[in-house]
Amino acid sequence: MEKAISQKDVAKIIGVSTATVSNAFNRPDQLSTELRQRVLSECAKLGYSGPHFAARSLRSGRSDVVCVMLSDTLSYSFSDPMANLLLEGISDVLAENQKQMLLMSSTISSDAQIRAETLPDGFIFYGTPRGSSFDRILSLGKPCVTVDFTYKNLPSLNVDNYGACCELAKAAIRDKNDLVAVIGMRFLTASIVKRLSKQDMSLPSKEITWSRLLGFKAGASDKGVDIVSDNIIHLHRNKPKEAEIAARLLLMQEQRPNLILCMSDVIALAVCRVAQQLNLRIPEDLRVTGFDDIEEARHAKEGLTTVFQNGIEKGREAATMLLEGVTEHRKVPVELRLRGTH
Amino acid sequence: MEKAISQKDVAKIIGVSTATVSNAFNRPDQLSTELRQRVLSECAKLGYSGPHFAARSLRSGRSDVVCVMLSDTLSYSFSDPMANLLLEGISDVLAENQKQMLLMSSTISSDAQIRAETLPDGFIFYGTPRGSSFDRILSLGKPCVTVDFTYKNLPSLNVDNYGACCELAKAAIRDKNDLVAVIGMRFLTASIVKRLSKQDMSLPSKEITWSRLLGFKAGASDKGVDIVSDNIIHLHRNKPKEAEIAARLLLMQEQRPNLILCMSDVIALAVCRVAQQLNLRIPEDLRVTGFDDIEEARHAKEGLTTVFQNGIEKGREAATMLLEGVTEHRKVPVELRLRGTH
């Protein structure tokens, strides 16, 4: 495997300067059309596919790569419906703007990843990062946008979690006799499915789940209902399996809740499945609400009552904010979708 | 945003040469422990997080980045169970070996992507690439491994599709009176769900689906059964929705098949759902087989009869082959899993 041909080589062969070859690739306005065509076709013939990435990036001080830093492992993020949509939106906008997307997970911090962190021109953080990458990257002084969380005055893209959940709770709760439970992810750092304790409730956290919880509680309170900590379940991750465990925990206890407010559709659909297994009718015996309005939510038999947010659009917006250098905090619109499960 | 601090700057401030700073980061054995510690801590203090990626990569001729080229769009690949597992395996091995993973889709060929193609040290192609990237990348002369397809004598990782499908068909077909259908993806370039025609059957294709089809036909033939082209359905993608359409197509026709051999579990599970909707009992009225043995296959009520392949291990193997410079063709083991649906 001989060394690849370089710009200098092709320049010499064609009989022009390297600047001309460079311009042929990067600044068409700098040379005559004929010469450009000639250079380009010669390059193709010689097997020179374009400027060497590292050299170009070193000299120009720009890589045209944007990093998306995921707060979870890659394989988990890929399988999460909202993360998937977000990535789709981001990658669309990046492709439209001639940027390359680099995916990283803040759960990893290999040397390779730390080194690669100096590569991108900008970062999109999706969810609060876990490791030490955040500080390191911020100290690079490159543009950043945070999604679904905020940090100081970094530009951020968020959802009005509190408001949406408050409205949803108000719509879903019928009267003060309802026994209301909540299933959400990542209230705590615990990596198991567990009930919250009274002390947990006093934790001050910036995670979106707490805004949602506070929204639920405010809406419930408005209807004269208190959601007790015992009926609030923490999941480590937004996964069906964990949600099913949580659903069983709640539905098999003595005082069975008749309304479960879930912080995602993935959870809500899992609750529906468990309810079916336990021969509970929805919504007669048990009402359920979700969040996100993913595709499956619309296809469910009863039609899941939930809050819609447009994942792809959210991704597009985040990427656009980064590319346009927006510095403000923005919110994506959400919309109550009242269907059959409440 | 002032320009970031460089190795030269910190070297001058600390009072050592740049080589020493470089060695502190890259070759601990080249300097005394004390000096290394001092350099590292000074760097941290000064906000120098490590070598500039592009410069390092230019000079060393190595980026420690491996590209995984997906034959489909990112969002589709992420949601496909086997692709997801493969990526998990690959990213594990890469992380263990201090490499960074860069995901690309051959469906895109933006300038940004073409430029970025010169960055990685090696490539893993998962599935036959669609665009022009393949030739371009091969001409770079960098190490490549192909997964689930072969190209000339590039090192490849594959499955014995023919053998497995032949065995599966033999196990699933009871006698010559069985009416057997097949649902698979990407026999053709068509992007719609359609039946194959007689002419289609003479297409010589290297796609894995054809090996599987030939395996099925061989197994069927062994049992005295012929699978007619009308009963072979092409899907554009391995997606539940498409599979459901195909299942309806087959199950609502006059001569309803009583065995459907599916080229993936995703398809098979979709067929099961449709069968349930049509009040067909499995396996009494309809038998179904899959391929892959994904998690859902094991959780299905009847237990899906299928062929197991270990996606994570396959990813690990592919990455290992690339890193170790293996040049041969390899196969991953598969295993018949005869359960309740056949």
Next chain:
DNA sequence: CGGTATCGCTTAAACGATTTAGACGAAATA
């Protein structure tokens, strides 16, 4: 004690491109 490893660090030459200032000839203007 002279010669040779070894250690710990520095010097300086690449790596392959981009970019700026300027050279050059031809055409336009005065």
Next chain:
DNA sequence: TATTTCGTCTAAATCGTTTAAGCGATACCG
């Protein structure tokens, strides 16, 4: 005819590293 302008192209500096080679000083060996 002399000067300016314009469109093209070139020469040379530069980006921030890595790495082979080199260099004094100390340690080791026969």
